[in-house]
Every structure is written in C-alpha cells, then in structure tokens.
Amino acid sequence: MSEIRVAVIGAQGRMGSHAVAAIEEAEGLALVAALGSADSLDAVLDAQADVAVELTVPRATEDNVRFLVEHGIDTVVGTTGWDAERLSRLESLLAEHPGTAVLIAPNFSIGAVLAMHFAELAAKYFDSAEVVEIHHPRKLDAPSGTAVHTAQRIAAARSAAGLPAVPDATESDPHGARGAVIDGIHVHAVRQLGMNASEEIHFGADGEALTLRTDTFSTSAFMPGIITAVREIGGREGLAVGLENYLTL
Amino acid sequence: MSEIRVAVIGAQGRMGSHAVAAIEEAEGLALVAALGSADSLDAVLDAQADVAVELTVPRATEDNVRFLVEHGIDTVVGTTGWDAERLSRLESLLAEHPGTAVLIAPNFSIGAVLAMHFAELAAKYFDSAEVVEIHHPRKLDAPSGTAVHTAQRIAAARSAAGLPAVPDATESDPHGARGAVIDGIHVHAVRQLGMNASEEIHFGADGEALTLRTDTFSTSAFMPGIITAVREIGGREGLAVGLENYLTL
Amino acid sequence: MSEIRVAVIGAQGRMGSHAVAAIEEAEGLALVAALGSADSLDAVLDAQADVAVELTVPRATEDNVRFLVEHGIDTVVGTTGWDAERLSRLESLLAEHPGTAVLIAPNFSIGAVLAMHFAELAAKYFDSAEVVEIHHPRKLDAPSGTAVHTAQRIAAARSAAGLPAVPDATESDPHGARGAVIDGIHVHAVRQLGMNASEEIHFGADGEALTLRTDTFSTSAFMPGIITAVREIGGREGLAVGLENYLTL
Amino acid sequence: MSEIRVAVIGAQGRMGSHAVAAIEEAEGLALVAALGSADSLDAVLDAQADVAVELTVPRATEDNVRFLVEHGIDTVVGTTGWDAERLSRLESLLAEHPGTAVLIAPNFSIGAVLAMHFAELAAKYFDSAEVVEIHHPRKLDAPSGTAVHTAQRIAAARSAAGLPAVPDATESDPHGARGAVIDGIHVHAVRQLGMNASEEIHFGADGEALTLRTDTFSTSAFMPGIITAVREIGGREGLAVGLENYLTL
Numbered sequence: 001m002s003e004i005r006v007a008v009i010g011a012q013g014r015m016g017s018h019a020v021a022a023i024e025e026a027e028g029l030a031l032v033a034a035l036g037s038a039d040s041l042d043a044v045l046d047a048q049a050d051v052a053v054e055l056t057v058p059r060a061t062e063d064n065v066r067f068l069v070e071h072g073i074d075t076v077v078g079t080t081g082w083d084a085e086r087l088s089r090l091e092s093l094l095a096e097h098p099g100t101a102v103l104i105a106p107n108f109s110i111g112a113v114l115a116m117h118f119a120e121l122a123a124k125y126f127d128s129a130e131v132v133e134i135h136h137p138r139k140l141d142a143p144s145g146t147a148v149h150t151a152q153r154i155a156a157a158r159s160a161a162g163l164p165a166v167p168d169a170t171e172s173d174p175h176g177a178r179g180a181v182i183d184g185i186h187v188h189a190v191r192q193l194g195m196n197a198s199e200e201i202h203f204g205a206d207g208e209a210l211t212l213r214t215d216t217f218s219t220s221a222f223m224p225g226i227i228t229a230v231r232e233i234g235g236r237e238g239l240a241v242g243l244e245n246y247l248t249l
Numbered sequence: 250m251s252e253i254r255v256a257v258i259g260a261q262g263r264m265g266s267h268a269v270a271a272i273e274e275a276e277g278l279a280l281v282a283a284l285g286s287a288d289s290l291d292a293v294l295d296a297q298a299d300v301a302v303e304l305t306v307p308r309a310t311e312d313n314v315r316f317l318v319e320h321g322i323d324t325v326v327g328t329t330g331w332d333a334e335r336l337s338r339l340e341s342l343l344a345e346h347p348g349t350a351v352l353i354a355p356n357f358s359i360g361a362v363l364a365m366h367f368a369e370l371a372a373k374y375f376d377s378a379e380v381v382e383i384h385h386p387r388k389l390d391a392p393s394g395t396a397v398h399t400a401q402r403i404a405a406a407r408s409a410a411g412l413p414a415v416p417d418a419t420e421s422d423p424h425g426a427r428g429a430v431i432d433g434i435h436v437h438a439v440r441q442l443g444m445n446a447s448e449e450i451h452f453g454a455d456g457e458a459l460t461l462r463t464d465t466f467s468t469s470a471f472m473p474g475i476i477t478a479v480r481e482i483g484g485r486e487g488l489a490v491g492l493e494n495y496l497t498l
Numbered sequence: 499m500s501e502i503r504v505a506v507i508g509a510q511g512r513m514g515s516h517a518v519a520a521i522e523e524a525e526g527l528a529l530v531a532a533l534g535s536a537d538s539l540d541a542v543l544d545a546q547a548d549v550a551v552e553l554t555v556p557r558a559t560e561d562n563v564r565f566l567v568e569h570g571i572d573t574v575v576g577t578t579g580w581d582a583e584r585l586s587r588l589e590s591l592l593a594e595h596p597g598t599a600v601l602i603a604p605n606f607s608i609g610a611v612l613a614m615h616f617a618e619l620a621a622k623y624f625d626s627a628e629v630v631e632i633h634h635p636r637k638l639d640a641p642s643g644t645a646v647h648t649a650q651r652i653a654a655a656r657s658a659a660g661l662p663a664v665p666d667a668t669e670s671d672p673h674g675a676r677g678a679v680i681d682g683i684h685v686h687a688v689r690q691l692g693m694n695a696s697e698e699i700h701f702g703a704d705g706e707a708l709t710l711r712t713d714t715f716s717t718s719a720f721m722p723g724i725i726t727a728v729r730e731i732g733g734r735e736g737l738a739v740g741l742e743n744y745l746t747l
Numbered sequence: 748m749s750e751i752r753v754a755v756i757g758a759q760g761r762m763g764s765h766a767v768a769a770i771e772e773a774e775g776l777a778l779v780a781a782l783g784s785a786d787s788l789d790a791v792l793d794a795q796a797d798v799a800v801e802l803t804v805p806r807a808t809e810d811n812v813r814f815l816v817e818h819g820i821d822t823v824v825g826t827t828g829w830d831a832e833r834l835s836r837l838e839s840l841l842a843e844h845p846g847t848a849v850l851i852a853p854n855f856s857i858g859a860v861l862a863m864h865f866a867e868l869a870a871k872y873f874d875s876a877e878v879v880e881i882h883h884p885r886k887l888d889a890p891s892g893t894a895v896h897t898a899q900r901i902a903a904a905r906s907a908a909g910l911p912a913v914p915d916a917t918e919s920d921p922h923g924a925r926g927a928v929i930d931g932i933h934v935h936a937v938r939q940l941g942m943n944a945s946e947e948i949h950f951g952a953d954g955e956a957l958t959l960r961t962d963t964f965s966t967s968a969f970m971p972g973i974i975t976a977v978r979e980i981g982g983r984e985g986l987a988v989g990l991e992n993y994l995t996l
Contacts, residue, residue, distance in 0.1 A: 118367045121498055125363065126691075138667050143671075175685070179673075188677055206469045210464075212367075219456070381937065390917070423927075426936035427938070438926075439935065443955050456941050705965040707858065708960070712955075714954065719954030
C-alpha cells in the first residue's frame with residue numbers, strides 16, 4: 001500500500017511544527033510540503049499531496065480550506081474561528097466537490113474527545129452533573145470552549161432522557177461560587193500556574209460518583225488525533241465537525 | 250400501563266432490605282413479596298410477581314433461580330457464586346423456557362459498569378493502562394473482582410486493536426510495588442479505613458492522560474441499577490451476564 | 499488514672515447521638531449524662547461531669563456554655579452561631595473563671611483541620627492557589643464556611659510572605675466560571691448527589707502542583723476530633739477557637 | 748545588599764542548564780560561573796563564587812564537594828549517590844571548616860518536600876496510610892526513592908505515636924496487588940506514558956480521608972527549591988540532608 005502524502009499549512013506555529021515532526025515519524029505517512037505564512041498554497045498541489053493539515057489562524061483558514069477543497073484535497077483543520085456561517089458556506093462548497101472531505105476539529109486530544117463522548121453516554125444515568133476545567137493562568141477566556149461544549153452535550157443528553165434539573169438547594173451564594181451555568185449545567189474554571197489543560201466531569205447519584213478526567217500536558221497530546229484523522233480522511237467525504245466522527249466508538 | 254409486580258428474595262440482608270425500600274419508592278413498580286431465608290418460594294407465585302430480585306447467598310441462588318425460571322418468572326440476580334458450570338446449566342434451562350429472562354449482575358453500580366465500558370472503548374487509543382482500586386480494609390481478597398474484570402477487558406481491547414505490551418522499563422522492583430499483573434495490565438489494591446469501594450482506571454499517551462474514577466459510597470448506589478434491570482427485563486429473554494447488557498450505551 | 503467524666507448536651511441530634519456512642523466506646527472516657535432539649539443542665543452538675551460536649555442549636559448554645567463555665571465545667575462546643583460579639587462575651591466570662599476552658603470548633607474533622615493548616619504552611623511557596631469544595635445538593639449556602647476560612651488563611655499567609663496577586667489573565671468570563679473571590683483567592687462550589695463534604699485545595703507553581711484533598715463521608719468523621727478535644731481540654735484554660743489549637747502540629 | 752555570586756557545576760546537564768537559566772533570572776543572584784565536565788573547579792574560585800550548585804554525577808560529586816568545602820564555599824548538592832559512608836566523611840570535613848554549609852537535597856521539588864512533611868504530621872491521626880506514586884515508564888526502579896522515603900517517615904511517625912499496624916484483612920492476594928510494604932506501609936508504583944513524577948499519599952479514618960498529591964511536570968519544578976536553597980545557605984553551617992531543613996514550616 002502506498003504512503004499518504006501530507007502537506008502541513010501553518011508549519012511554523014507551535015502546533016504546526018509538532019505536526020510536521022509527528023507526520024515525518026508516522027508509519028504510512030509522507031510529509032511532502034510544510035508551508036509557512038509566506039508560502040503559496042500552490043506548493044500543496046506541486047507536491048501532489050493527498051491530504052492537507054491546516055493549522056493557521058482564524059482569518060486565513062477559510063480561504064485556505066476553500067482553495068484546497070476546490071482542488072480536491074482532503075483537509076484536516078485544527079484552526080478555530082469556524083462559526084455557523086463559515087460552516088454553512090463550506091458545506092455548500094463540499095456539495096459541489098463530492099469525494100472530497102474536510103474534518104474540522106476544535107480539539108485533537110483523543111482523551112478529551114473520548115471524555116466528552118463518555119459524558120454524553122453517562123449523563124442520563126446520574127442526577128447531578130458538573131464540569132471543572134483547569135488551565136494555565138495565561139488563558140484569556142473562561143470557561144474553556146471544551147468545557148462549554150461538554151456542558152452542552154450533557155444538557156442535551158439529560159433533556160433527551162427526560163431528566164429534571166440538577167438538584168441544588170443553594171439559597172445564598174453572594175460571591176458566585178456556584179460558577180457559570182451553561183444550559184443548566186454548572187461549569188467552574190480554575191487557573192493554575194504549572195497546569196496546561198485539564199477537565200474533570202463529575203457525575204453523582206445516590207451513594208455513587210463517576211468522574212471522568214482528562215489532562216493535556218503538552219502539544220504532543222494532539223498528534224495522535226491529527227495522525228488518526230489524516231489516516232482516516234481518505235475514505236470519507238463531506239464535512240465533519242469533531243474528531244469523534246473519525247474514531248471507532 | 251400497569252405496574253410491574255416485584256418480589257424480593259433475600260429481603261432481610263443488607264442489599265435486600267435496601268432493594269425492598271427502593272422498589273417501594275420506584276414509579277411503576279409494586280413490591281408484592283419480600284421473602285426471608287425461612288420463606289417458601291411459593292410466595293412469589295402466590296403474589297403473582299412479574300419479576301423476582303434474587304439477593305441471597307451463593308449456596309442458595311442456583312436452586313432459587315431454577316425454581317423461578319421453571320415458573321416463567323424473569324429474575325434479576327445479584328448473588329455471587331455463578332461459575333461457568335452453573336451458568337451453563339442455567340443457559341440450558343432457559344433454552345427450555347423461551348420468553349423467560351435472567352440477568353446476573355456481579356455489580357449493580359451503574360457508575361462502575363459505565364467506567365468498565367468506557368475503559369474498553371478507550372483502551373486502544375492509549376499506550377499505557379493501569380487500574381488502582383481502593384476498598385475498606387475488611388475486604389478479604391485483593392484485587393477486587395471488578396478490578397480484575399476491568400483489566401481483562403482492557404487487555405482484550407488492546408489485543409483486538411493490535412497494541413503491543415504497555416511500556417515499562419522497570420528493572421528493579423524488590424518489594425513488588427508494580428502490583429498484580431492481570432493479562433498484562435498492572436492492578437493495584439489500596440486498603441483504606443473510611444472508604445467503601447472505588448476504582449481508578451488510568452490511561453496514558455504522549456502528553457496526555459485519561460482517568461476514569463468510580464466511587465461507591467454505600468449500598469444505595471446499587472439501587473438504580475436494580476430498578477433499571479427490573480424495568481428492562483420484561484422485554485428480554487435468555488441469559489445476560491453483566492448490567493451493561495441492559496443499559497443503552 | 500481515673501476516667502474523664504463526660505456529659506453530652508444535645509444528645510438526640512445527629513452529631514449528639516454519634517458523640518454519645520463514641521464517648522461510650524472511647525478508652526479513658528465515661529459518659530455520665532446525655533441531655534436532650536427538654537433536660538435541665540443541672541443534670542450535668544448532678545452527674546459530676548468533668549467535661550461537657552455542647553452540640554445543640556445556635557439559639558441555645560450561648561446560654562448553655564455560660565452556665566457550664568459558671569460552674570467550672572470545661573466545654574467542647576460544636577454548635578455554630580458564635581459571632582464576634584458572643585465570643586467576646588465568652589472571653590470576658592472565662593477571664594472571671596480561671597482554670598476553665600472552652601473549645602469552639604466549627605469543624606471537628608481532623609482531616610479538614612489538617613488540610614487547612616497545611617494550606618497555610620504551603621501558601622507562600624506557590625504562585626497560584628484555589629479552592630474547590632464539593633457538597634451534597636441539600637446545602638443552602640455556597641461556598642462552605644470551611645472553604646471561605648481556607649481561602650482567608652491562604653490569603654493571609656500569602657500577604658504575610660509578600661506574594662503578589664495570583665496570576666490570572668482572564669479577560670472574558672461572561673457567566674462567572676471563575677467563581678467566588680475571597681480575599682483574592684478563587685473558590686468554587688460543586689453540588690453533587692451522593693457526596694457529603696469534600697474540599698480540594700490547589701497550589702500551582704512553574705512545572706509543579708500540590709493538591710490537598712479532604713473528604714468527610716459521614717458524621718462519624720467528627721468523632722476522633724471530639725474525643726481528642728475531650729481528652730485535651732482538662733489541661734487547658736481560656737477560650738480556643740478551632741480544633742487545630744488542640745492538635746500537636 | 749550585594750548579590751549572591753553563584754557557580755553551577757554540571758551546567759550542561761538537564762538540571763544544570765535549567766539551573767543556569769533560573770539563577771540568571773532570580774533577583775539578588777548573579778551567575779558567575781557555569782562549569783561543564785571538562786572544566787576545572789578552580790574556575791569557581793577565580794569567579795569568587797559565594798555559593799556553588801553541584802549537579803553532576805554520583806562518581807564526581809564527592810570529590811567536587813570536598814574541594815568546595817576545603818575552599819570555604821557553601822554548596823547546594825542535587826546529585827544522588829550520597830550513602831551513609833560518604834555523608835559521614837563529609838560531616839567530618841565540615842567539622843574542620845566551621846562556617847561552611849552543605850545542603851544535600853534528593854528532591855528539590857518544594858511540593859514534594861512539603862507533602863512529605865505534611866504526611867509526617869498527619870500520620871498519627873489516621874488509622875490507614877498508603878502511598879501511590881506515578882512515573883513515566885522509562886523509570887528503571889520501583890517504587891521511587893521519594894515514595895520509599897515518604898513511607899518510612901509515615902511509619903516512624905506512627906510508631907512514635909504508638910499506633911498499631913494499619914488495618915488490613917487481606918487473606919488472598921495471589922498476584923501481589925497490595926504492592927510493596929515499606930516499614931509496614933503499602934506503596935504502589937504506576938508507570939504511565941505522558942506522566943512525569945507524581946505521588947499521592949492516602950490517609951484514612953472512620954468516615955474520613957485526607958489525600959496529599961504532588962505533581963512534578965517538568966525540570967522547571969525544581970528551580971524554586973534550588974533558588975531557595977542558594978538564598979538560605981549563607982546563614983547556615985554544617986551539613987543538612989533534605990530541602991525541608993531550609994524551608995520555614
């Protein structure tokens with residue numbers, strides 16, 4: 001079986017440079033192009049890449065992906081900034097290019113993706129559910145996008161199962177210790193020097209607790225997810241949002 | 250819709266007395282008989298029970314279940330002691346009684362059952378996997394049956410995915426700190442006063458960790474599992490071993 | 499050495515009934531009176547108690563303690579509601595009764611008291627510090643008094659060591675995920691069915707974390723603290739607030 | 748106040764290169780020499796260093812420290828291999844050089860040192876105590892030296908307080924799941940890819956748990972301990988083993 005030819009766009013960033021190294025080491029993958037911000041996307045075509053890994057910045061990503069799809073190149077996207085409008089335009093474009101696939105993954109950590117999936121499965125069996133995320137103190141927003149997404153998926157699963165609101169008799173909370181409430185699920189954000197990105201999902205029922213914890217210590221944690229996506233995308237078409245769509249669960 | 254009529258056998262034990270109370274409170278369930286060790290199983294028939302919950306002792310359970318199956322009563326069994334030979338005899342008996350179902354559940358904690366299922370799904374995505382269980386210090390055996398079962402299922406999932414052995418460079422371990430090795434998975438047993446039953450399943454990959462933890466604080470933790478099984482068994486037939494077979498996952 | 503004669507006041511409450519049992523079992527202690535709300539305090543005198551354990555309600559506790567001090571009986575108090583004014587009145591009273599001691603302990607859990615003490619010692623060595631408390635969902639107030647007290651002691655220790663504010667670049671937190679801020683320390687309150695009372699104190703520095711966790715599973719957790727206080731109070735005099743004053747640390 | 752002049756010996760190793768950077772950044776400290784394995788120790792004298800930080804290898808460290816003490820230079824040692832015989836020779840040497848100090852620290856992580864100190868203080872208040880350490884799977888020995896030392900100190904504190912053996916009814920443990928037993932304390936070693944060095948110390952009593960956890964994510968975790976030692980050693984003399992001797996606890 002021949003190797004998958006991979007181009008990395010945004011190869012000079014932190015994620016990009018890790019991806020370059022990971023692709024070079026991965027069995028069955030060949031790195032054929034590594035583009036920086038000054039390089040033309042034509043290099044991806046010249047290199048006859050099968051798959052592109054797009055790891056740039058929000059303002060560049062949509063144009064890049066459009067160009068790649070128009071040239072029939074399957075693309076794994078790790079850049080953020082894909083709102084509903086952008087996704088809708090991309091879906092229309094992909095409809096005109098059958099056989100081409102795009103995976104947009106807000107989080108390439110397989111552990112985080114699994115934890116979210118497990119949370120969704122567990123949600124209906126527990127009265128209480130809460131999310132605590134811990135990040136480095138340089139983070140600008142709270143709570144993390146992953147924590148918000150986790151809470152939303154738990155809430156949707158509870159709702160689908162007909163569960164009532166989580167039990168909570170709090171009458172007095174003058175300083176807001178009960179945290180953010182996202183679709184009825186409480187979310188807490190801890191900022192701690194020395195930590196990178198962790199999430200703890202708490203489920204409680206009478207006499208019982210289930211806790212799912214995921215820790216991402218470094219950028220290398222995202223490489224298995226990227227490699228899995230690159231290997232998997234050849235057999236797909238159309239748009240998928242979320243790495244979980246490419247995992248066997 | 251009419252209520253499910255439930256008989257509890259072994260109603261005076263710790264699990265049994267909790268089950269009696271839980272069934273009395275559960276919507277859609279009616280407790281119609283609660284048998285102690287001196288009572289005849291005929292009371293189950295007299296009470297026209299739809300479902301029996303068998304929570305007795307290893308030496309009594311097989312005869313009880315045989316009687317119930319022969320009378321067409323679906324039975325949820327929480328008693329231990331069902332070895333391969335007993336299970337095989339029960340399967341033969343059930344084949345003669347189509348439409349009757351038996352669920353044998355070594356663990357009614359939904360959290361523990363979910364954690365084991367999640368561990369099985371996660372296993373192939375991580376290089377490292379280890380199990381730490383924590384129980385009260387009155388426990389006679391180590392490791393716990395649940396921990397052994399968890400390790401076996403992780404090992405089977407790794408094997409099916411073609412994973413190599415877990416990485417471990419240990420050369421010197423004079424006192425056995427690396428714990429028990431069950432099918433290649435290390436299992437550690439902590440004994441701690443004040444704890445009841447907890448299990449922590451550790452998965453590790455480059456730059457990443459996923460931890461699944463389940464805590465069972467009291468006997469009441471098993472009631473939701475029993476109630477779920479009682480509600481579900483009417484639509485089943487034949488033998489199932491493990492509560493996970495009755496959950497929607 | 500003769501036994502310490504102990505009277506329990508408020509013996510019919512949850513804490514009180516546990517205390518009665520614990521004192522009866524404790525070596526070197528003799529339970530000589532167990533008073534309910536209808537009983538006269540004279541019974542403590544009649545029984546020639548050396549020590550009283552006061553576990554009643556906020557509106558009764560001050561009168562009870564005054565009576566006991568006036569009769570020279572050392573008293574261990576677990577009732578809440580002792581504000582600055584009450585404490586001040588009690589100190590004046592104790593000044594008139596040298597040789598008599600009162601210990602007021604908001605928390606008899608030795609684990610919780612130790613964790614708070616350790617937090618105070620550790621505070622100056624870490625850039626980041628945060629508190630997460632987890633309680634049952636019937637709790638009316640958030641955060642817990644213990645968590646507030648912990649945050650205050652961490653803040654004071656940081657201040658004494660000349661530490662700057664905890665690092666936190668958060669710019670956007672629309673739903674309050676960063677929780678309560680007590681003297682500059684963030685405090686988060688989780689409410690979870692199945693849990694009783696837990697606290698996790700997080701310390702972070704470059705490349706490092708220290709986490710102190712204390713779990714109180716049941717009322718029995720408070721008994722060793724009460725027994726320790728009863729044994730210790732004979733050699734003390736005056737007012738002490740906080741069990742830590744009676745521990746050897 | 749003038750700066751402390753610091754020389755690093757073993758400046759090209761992983762710890763050494765981090766130490767060089769940390770000393771350069773630390774307020775009040777001046778890096779005046781950074782020696783590799785080929786450099787002569789005379790460079791330390793030429794640079795008029797006040798303090799040396801010795802981070803070399805077991806076979807070089809004793810000669811280095813002897814030379815430094817003979818020249819009156821206070822020395823902070825992070826190299827392992829200091830057995831009882833070497834320590835005894837060093838003590839004799841220091842007796843001949845009053846005013847000179849040596850600190851030998853097997854672990855410069857302040858979190859780990861604090862956790863061990865707290866474990867020692869807590870030990871006498873809990874019936875159960877156990878240690879679980881988690882390290883990267885390249886580690887050759889199990890359990891870690893820190894875990895062994897922690898267990899020994901817990902055992903000594905229990906013994907001093909007259910505590911009996913930890914409660915443990917285990918009768919059947921065919922695969923060694925109860926782990927290593929160090930002075931009566933059970934120690935478990937987990938090996939997990941993605942982790943660096945963590946330790947969890949479990950204490951249990953009726954209805955209660957206290958857990959001390961320390962995580963060292965990277966070499967940078969040791970720098971605050973080294974900087975603290977360098978700042979502190981000027982006011983000391985003689986030999987100290989363990990960073991805890993230089994902390995205010």
